[in-house]
Amino acid sequence: MIAIHHLSYGYGKQRILDDIDVTVGAGDFYAVLGANGCGKTTLLRCIGGLLKPQQGTVAVDGKGVEAYSTRELAQRVALVQQHLQTDIEFSAFETVLMGRNPYQRHLQNESQHDWDIVEECMKQTNTWHLRLARPSEMSGGELQRVMIARALAQQTPVLLLDEPTSNLDIAHQFEIMELLRDINTREHKTILMVVHDLNLALQYCPNALLINNHNICYQGPTREGLTPKRILQVFGVHALVVGDHLQLMR
Amino acid sequence: MSKSTLDIVNNDSQRPWRRANTWLVVALLAVVLAGAMAGCACLGVVRFSWAEMWTSPIFWQLRLPRVVLTVLVGAMLSVSGAVYQSVFRNPLTDPYVLGISSGASLGAAIAILLGLEALLLGVGGMALLTGLLTMLIIFKVATIGNRMHTSTLLLTGVCLTFLITAIISLLMALRQDKMESIIFWTMGSFASASWLDVIILVPVALAGLFVVVYYSKDLNLLLAGSETAKSLGVEVEKVKRRLLLATTLMVAFSVSTCGVIGFVGLVVPHCVRLVCGANNRKVVPYSIFVGGLFLLLCDTAARTLLPPNELPVGSITALVGAPMFIVLLYKSKRKY
Numbered sequence: 001m002i003a004i005h006h007l008s009y010g011y012g013k014q015r016i017l018d019d020i021d022v023t024v025g026a027g028d029f030y031a032v033l034g035a036n037g038c039g040k041t042t043l044l045r046c047i048g049g050l051l052k053p054q055q056g057t058v059a060v061d062g063k064g065v066e067a068y069s070t071r072e073l074a075q076r077v078a079l080v081q082q083h084l085q086t087d088i089e090f091s092a093f094e095t096v097l098m099g100r101n102p103y104q105r106h107l108q109n110e111s112q113h114d115w116d117i118v119e120e121c122m123k124q125t126n127t128w129h130l131r132l133a134r135p136s137e138m139s140g141g142e143l144q145r146v147m148i149a150r151a152l153a154q155q156t157p158v159l160l161l162d163e164p165t166s167n168l169d170i171a172h173q174f175e176i177m178e179l180l181r182d183i184n185t186r187e188h189k190t191i192l193m194v195v196h197d198l199n200l201a202l203q204y205c206p207n208a209l210l211i212n213n214h215n216i217c218y219q220g221p222t223r224e225g226l227t228p229k230r231i232l233q234v235f236g237v238h239a240l241v242v243g244d245h246l247q248l249m250r
Numbered sequence: 251m252s253k254s255t256l257d258i259v260n261n262d263s264q265r266p267w268r269r270a271n272t273w274l275v276v277a278l279l280a281v282v283l284a285g286a287m288a289g290c291a292c293l294g295v296v297r298f299s300w301a302e303m304w305t306s307p308i309f310w311q312l313r314l315p316r317v318v319l320t321v322l323v324g325a326m327l328s329v330s331g332a333v334y335q336s337v338f339r340n341p342l343t344d345p346y347v348l349g350i351s352s353g354a355s356l357g358a359a360i361a362i363l364l365g366l367e368a369l370l371l372g373v374g375g376m377a378l379l380t381g382l383l384t385m386l387i388i389f390k391v392a393t394i395g396n397r398m399h400t401s402t403l404l405l406t407g408v409c410l411t412f413l414i415t416a417i418i419s420l421l422m423a424l425r426q427d428k429m430e431s432i433i434f435w436t437m438g439s440f441a442s443a444s445w446l447d448v449i450i451l452v453p454v455a456l457a458g459l460f461v462v463v464y465y466s467k468d469l470n471l472l473l474a475g476s477e478t479a480k481s482l483g484v485e486v487e488k489v490k491r492r493l494l495l496a497t498t499l500m501v502a503f504s505v506s507t508c509g510v511i512g513f514v515g516l517v518v519p520h521c522v523r524l525v526c527g528a529n530n531r532k533v534v535p536y537s538i539f540v541g542g543l544f545l546l547l548c549d550t551a552a553r554t555l556l557p558p559n560e561l562p563v564g565s566i567t568a569l570v571g572a573p574m575f576i577v578l579l580y581k582s583k584r585k586y
Contacts, residue, residue, distance in 0.1 A: 074483030
């Protein structure tokens with residue numbers, strides 16, 4: 001589904017991604033793990049078409065990302081960004097409705113089909129009761145769920161999420177992870193999500209992509225990848241396996 | 251689903267008037283505007299009986315083109331303001347505050363000095379050229395990263411306005427014989443309105459307004475941020491370029507017929523938003539008609555309040571607009 005070859009990207013002289021090769025199959029659910037500033041966000045933004053690879057290629061569905069029109073790519077890849085905007089004047093409903101934009105033509109009104117999808121996506125993310133609220137009136141978690149609903153409304157085969165659980169309390173973290181697992185198994189969406197909580201990744205994401213020193217250091221089943229040795233190497237933290245959980249300490 | 255989602259959302263809304271069908275409101279506004287145009291054309295220093303009106307050249311050659319022109323200019327300036335506010339993601343922008351109007355007036359002044367008035371599109375063309383140049387400078391100077399900060403944007407606009415005013419003053423000092431007509435561009439007035447102006451302005455208005463209406467959905471997404479817009483399928487750079495070109499065209503040709511009139515693009519879209527919300531698919535079409543109406547009333551006030559003198563229409567729009575600008579600035583200060 002996603003094929004990345006020799007991808008490099010840097011800001012100024014600083015190389016963030018250095019000659020990366022990854023292939024993600026259709027319907028896979030990956031946790032993207034790594035320390036701050038290791039290039040997780042940059043990787044997602046390259047796949048989402050927001051950044052143009054400086055070297056190498058990123059292909060989605062067998063075709064290079066830059067070969068798609070902006071509209072075509074938005075029908076294939078949805079991206080939930082890390083930073084939430086609170087200064088928008090649109091209601092949650094209008095915000096989610098924007099997710100239907102890649103399917104609409106200019107000067108055309110939304111169809112009943114669009115309305116139905118928006119309602120379904122908002123109910124799925126438990127945001128339907130917030131439909132008239134504005135971002136400034138919502139909590140961080142509520143806004144986060146609205147953004148996920150908008151990405152779902154895009155009805156893309158690929159879903160990229162940048163730390164979707166960072167603004168949420170524990171109960172809502174589980175809720176979102178269960179929702180994503182549900183979408184992955186039921187709709188076979190390919191999901192890549194950046195997450196910092198290793199235990200959350202262990203519990204919900206079947207596969208993991210570990211980034212260290214600007215390159216992929218592990219790709220495969222999460223349980224086998226998150227060994228104490230590798231965690232020490234990537235995060236500089238000692239880990240202890242307790243049952244099916246990790247106990248982390250300095 | 252038994253009931254349509256749209257109905258559910260609309261019925262929940264605390265503001266029932268936002269439910270109104272866009273076409274219905276547009277039709278209503280068009281009727282009101284047509285009535286106001288007819289009414290304003292009848293008002294004036296010289297009073298006629300009904301019978302005299304149909305034969306009077308004052309009515310046909312002076313008032314009627316003037317009324318049509320104010321409506322066209324008001325519509326174009328208002329819509330341009332709505333576009334700038336969404337593209338720059340800043341509620342405090344309009345063609346005047348950004349300095350685009352002054353930029354265009356410089357071109358008009360240069361054209362007059364060069365004697366290009368005789369050419370059909372000479373003044374408008376030069377105004378467009380300098381207007382675009384001003385837009386380019388603002389875009390380059392005020393963009394930091396991919397965002398435009400309020401203070402940089404406003405300061406750039408103010409500085410450019412100062413610079414351009416200085417250049418125009420210099421030009422006037424050099425060519426004192428043309429002073430009268432140059433002052434006209436900097437003050438703004440509809441006193442010299444003619445059918446020729448209307449003929450030039452109609453195609454510009456139709457083309458420019460169509461581009462903006464066509465991209466009004468994209469304006470909503472741009473308001474949510476360039477990156478968001480891009481990941482939702484908007485070709486951000488292309489759309490922005492076309493919108494800014496269309497609006498600069500409208501502003502430049504407005505300025506070339508009636509000079510610099512400030513704050514119209516600020517007052518009208520904000521008043522429309524107070525009633526119908528931020529959705530540009532409503533704000534843009536409504537602003538066309540409300541903008542036309544606003545400037546029509548301002549200009550009618552300008553020419554009828556203190557007969558036989560005519561007040562500068564720019565000072566009437568500024569009397570309404572400048573306090574509103576301050577209120578908006580105060581509100582946005584509280585927000586950040």
